[in-house]
Structures are given as C-alpha cells and as structure tokens.
Amino acid sequence: MESNFTERLRNAQSACDSMVCVGLDPDIAKLPEALRQKYATPEAAILAFNSAIIQATAPYACAYKLNAAFYENLGSGGFSTLAATIDLIPNHALCIVDAKRGDIGNTARSYASSIFDLLGADGCTVAPYMGFDAVQPFLEYRDRATFVLVRTSNPSSDELQSLIVNGKPLYEHVASLAAAWGEKSSGSVGFVVGATKPHELQRLRDQHPTIPFLIPGVGAQGGSVKAAARAATSKGLVLVNSSRSILYASPNKDFDQMAAKATRKLRDALNQTNH
C-alpha cells in the first residue's frame, strides 16, 4: 500500500504534470534591485519575492522546498518569514523544509515538532550520521516524509560517502539503513540523492524501486536532468529541485515571469525524457 505521503505526492504531480520542486532559498543580495528598494526590511522584500515566485511558478511545480538557512540568517524575523512563505504555497503543492537536522532523541523531537507541528511542512530533510534514534521522531509523523541525506550533490560529498564498507560505498549502506528505518517505524522515508552523480542515482533507484527521491543538483550545480528523469518510475516518484536557476533567472522586474519560464522548461525537459 502506498504511504499517505506518496499518494499526496502523486496527486500533486498529476495536478500540474510536473515533478519539479522549486527551491525557495532567497538571498537578499541577489534579489532584483527594484524589489529591494521598495521594501523597508529584508524580511518584507523576501516575502514579496517569494510570493511572486510562488504565484508565477505554481502551474508548473508540484512542490516547494525551503532551506532553513536562508531564513535563519535573517535573525528573529526569519522564522516568521519562513512560516509566512509556507502559508503562500497553493493547496495542490507540497512543502518540504530542508533543514538537514540530526540530534539525539529528545532534541530531534523538538526539531520535528518545529518543522511538522509549527510550520506544518509535508516533508523535511535529515542527516544520517547519528543513526536511527535521531531520525525516529521525524518518522513518527507518518503522513509526512522524512528525506534522509544519502548521496549529496556537493563537490566534497565523496570524502565520507564513498568510503568503502564491506565492498560497497558508505552511501549505499546509508540507503539500506534509511529504508530499514522507514520499515521498522512504519514512517514515510525518502532519500536525498544528488543529480550530480547520474550512475549512482540510477543504481540507488534500482536498489530501492519504491522510495521517493528528492533530487537536488540540477541547474546551478550542473547535475543531469536526464538522470533525474530516469529515476522517476511508476512506483518510484522523484522530486527534482532547482533553486538558483529559477529564482535568479532574471535580475530585472520580469524575474517572476522568467522564473516561471525556467520552471516550465525544467518540467518539460523532465517529462520529455521520462515519457
């Protein structure tokens, strides 16, 4: 039986025929000049920016991912801006809070409550290094998805993730562990797998045919759109995230329309490969 999250993701993807997730990672220094001058505070400018991006891209996006770092660096107004942005996401789309949290049990419970109860996110990301008890409090929210970092898209990701354990790279062990955590908790586990390592992405999909993948790394990071699309199957859904190449598609007043165009283009490229 499909988990509640997978079913909701499937519906969200059907609604706009898209597996694109728009990354709402606003950097005040990169916002259009006109917008920055119009608002008195960075928080207000960012909220207006996010609102315009969401409205313009909504026809082509099944989800929005908000990286907590880009709100925390606003200080005390950050959490409100994050929460207010989440309120702007249309009903058909899902909301992922990308916070990569990982801490001991009672602390992880606090983080999970912040993300799922206070912010009402549909999914979040977590770090695997501390093991099951650091992830379990997230998995207890069974109708939300907990995406475990398996294979990340950054240049240094090999340092730990490619270390060989019993003849296999560490990230394959992490994938198997994470899948087992999902089963033993009856939670909705997903994997974060970067598009910058196409062969590994395919191999992980072969090994884990039904687990939802959140795939960063296309766009500014140069990952493979084709590999991301190929990881999407009838049973194994993917969310393909792009942040900077959508948000900053234009530095001018037409930023929202150009963001919509970039989102549509990514959607079509993914669908073309996949169909």
Add this chain to the structure above:
Amino acid sequence: MESNFTERLRNAQSACDSMVCVGLDPDIAKLPEALRQKYATPEAAILAFNSAIIQATAPYACAYKLNAAFYENLGSGGFSTLAATIDLIPNHALCIVDAKRGDIGNTARSYASSIFDLLGADGCTVAPYMGFDAVQPFLEYRDRATFVLVRTSNPSSDELQSLIVNGKPLYEHVASLAAAWGEKSSGSVGFVVGATKPHELQRLRDQHPTIPFLIPGVGAQGGSVKAAARAATSKGLVLVNSSRSILYASPNKDFDQMAAKATRKLRDALNQTNH
C-alpha cells in the same frame, strides 16, 4: 601556536577552575511550575529560567551550550530568546551554539553567518556527512571553534559510526578528516565525542592530542565522568557538557541553587579525577 579559540578556552577554564559547560536546553514542560505561572509567554518564562541558571552556575562553568532545537520549537520568538540568552552569558565564559548544521557551500555560509555574525557565538557544532565544503564556511571564522560530530553519545550512534572502513571504525576516519580540514583551512576545529564510550574517547584523545573535545553524555545520558576528565590534558582541552541533570536538578523554587550545586559537583568530580 595555540589557536585563538584554544587560548580563550584556556582562560575561561582558568577563571573558574572548571571544564564544565552548562547546556541551556530549556523544555517549557519541565520548568518549575511557579516560573511558568509567573510569565505570560513561554519565551519570557524560558528567558527568566535561563537567566537564573546562568547567574547561579557562572562561578562553576567555563561555557554555555545552547541547542538550537529548544529555541526553534518556540516559533518566531525562538531566535530572539536564543539571542537574548546569549547576551546574558558572562564575559569570562564561552558560548557554543549546538546546531549540528551541514549543507552545501552557499547554504553553509548562511548558517555560519547566522551563528557567528548574528548570534556572536564562540563555537558551534556541525555534521560531517557532506564533507569539507559543508564545513569550510564555518572554519573561515578562524577565531571561533567548529566542533565536528565525530562520536556521538546516543544509543544508535554505532549504526553508521562503527562501520569498519579499512580496518578502522568510520568515526576514526571522520576524526582524521576533520583534523585535516582544520589544518588546510587554518581554522579552529574541535571534535564532539560522547562520554558514553569511554574507551573510544581515550583512543581519540591519544590519536589527536591537541584538538579540543566537546564531550556530551555525562548526567542524564549516563556517560563516564572519569573518562571525560581523563581526556583533558595540558595540551588537549575538553568541555564537558551537562544539560538536563543541571537544569532540572530541582522542580521547585530552589531550581537555580540546585543547578549551581550540580554544576559545582560535576566540576569538582572532573577536577578530582584530572588532578
């Protein structure tokens, strides 16, 4: 030559003859009833609680560690409460923000700025799974300490950390990598090593004689005070953290005096073993 952070830590420890770090991880449900009733908001009650704890324990604590989770779950008032608590820490003591962050370069930069620029922390904790580029933005603040999770104190920590890579457990590789990150960036790297694994703690100290260790897990988690004390040498400083067994030493009005007593007791137990 000692790093600026090590020098400051040495001074902080001399000032109160203590290697105790008090973990300010306030859980509103565990605060004394009288205090909860006196204040209109959880934020105000927590700030009053933290203030009393800091004032009472300051003679016996060289540092305070604030776990971000216990502030984030307050919502929009959380960051202000965290910042206001940091402002209450006396000059002689250091402030560690325990956030265990880890993300790709441009995102890690945002987190580092939030912790070091906005909050003005002396140190923070980070997760190692993504490799060097996720840690580098923190290490660029050379006078602050970046404590990398090496061997954590929680029950599930073996799942990944004890996997054998080339005949050695993964956490030993992480320790060597983290030490190398510190060297190549000229940053101040530290290790988080739980007191719940005494032999491993000792082995890590033998392998890395000069790196500062942040040691959680004594107190509520049952870690060894003796092992923590033995890891402290003239060259290799340690910060021994206790949270719950200090904060909740008494559920009554005398909570601050009992917290002071618990801090002093831990300080003396550490010093007795060490001297």
